Amino acid sequence: MPPSTDFGLTLSFYALATVTVVSALMVVSLRNIFHAGLFLVLAFIGVAGIYLTLNAAFLAAVQVLVYGGAIAVLMLFAIFLTRNAMTEGNLSGRFQAPAMVAALLIGVLFSYAFLMANWASGKGAAEYLPPEQVADALFNQFVFPFELASIMLLVAMIGAIVLARPPGRETEDA
Amino acid sequence: MIEIGLNHYMVLSAVLFSIGLYGVLSRRNAVGVLMSVELLLNSVNIALIAIGRYVGEAGATGQVFALFVITVAAAEASVALALLIAIYRDRGGVDVESATALQG
Numbered sequence: 001m002p003p004s005t006d007f008g009l010t011l012s013f014y015a016l017a018t019v020t021v022v023s024a025l026m027v028v029s030l031r032n033i034f035h036a037g038l039f040l041v042l043a044f045i046g047v048a049g050i051y052l053t054l055n056a057a058f059l060a061a062v063q064v065l066v067y068g069g070a071i072a073v074l075m076l077f078a079i080f081l082t083r084n085a086m087t088e089g090n091l092s093g094r095f096q097a098p099a100m101v102a103a104l105l106i107g108v109l110f111s112y113a114f115l116m117a118n119w120a121s122g123k124g125a126a127e128y129l130p131p132e133q134v135a136d137a138l139f140n141q142f143v144f145p146f147e148l149a150s151i152m153l154l155v156a157m158i159g160a161i162v163l164a165r166p167p168g169r170e171t172e173d174a
Numbered sequence: 175m176i177e178i179g180l181n182h183y184m185v186l187s188a189v190l191f192s193i194g195l196y197g198v199l200s201r202r203n204a205v206g207v208l209m210s211v212e213l214l215l216n217s218v219n220i221a222l223i224a225i226g227r228y229v230g231e232a233g234a235t236g237q238v239f240a241l242f243v244i245t246v247a248a249a250e251a252s253v254a255l256a257l258l259i260a261i262y263r264d265r266g267g268v269d270v271e272s273a274t275a276l277q278g
Contacts, residue, residue: 047219054224077255111184136234137233156250164256166263
């Protein structure tokens with residue numbers, strides 16, 4: 001599972017990072033929101049590849065399933081259901097420059113902070129972490145948050161149904 | 175050839191985060207804002223998994239945290255889509271500049 005050579009790892013990291021960053025730039029800059037959605041899927045797949053280079057195979061699979069599958073379909077549905085918006089693009093003028101400045105500032109500051117940070121140890125777990133270990137941590141150490149997450153998903157599902165219900169239904173039922 | 179380490183992943187995460195932040199601030203279409211939020215969450219996940227792998231003792235804590243972030247992202251996407259549909263029905267569009275009912 002782990003890449004055989006350092007060279008292969010370096011090459012795949014840079015290739016995947018390039019794909020991810022370029023498609024992320026497309027997502028925020030393309031005027032056609034449908035094309036932006038398709039590039040979002042590509043960015044998700046690129047991030048899944050990044051997870052693979054981090055030896056997180058299970059997370060890569062979950063990323064493809066949940067982001068590349070479910071959330072991508074949800075986004076495309078959102079685009080189709082709000083159809084007249086497909087031609088509208090970015091904000092013009094007023095907020096464009098401040099947004100650019102803020103994003104650049106945050107990016108530079110975060111990069112600087114990350115590079116200057118004194119991480120506790122340099123080389124931690126370099127070996128492959130099997131999915132069994134993730135499951136072990138999830139169902140033993142983090143079992144309470146896991147159960148809370150299922151409740152949160154239920155609440156979100158009911159909330160989404162209530163919010164998206166056609167108006168006037170309440171009065172009909174009453 | 176430089177070896178890939180924690181710093182590479184953290185800078186990638188910071189770059190993705192700033193791209194997503196730019197999208198959140200500059201998109202006028204609410205669906206575009208939603209997509210940019212997903213980019214932000216993905217960048218955080220990269221940082222979590224990278225730190226989980228390179229810092230501290232071996233363990234799955236970083237990956238489990240990323241799993242929880244993915245769960246929250248799924249819930250957020252569904253609720254946000256429902257809100258979008260409600261706004262679209264109410265105003266006939268998803269322009270975030272038109273949704274100013276709560277403005278003081």
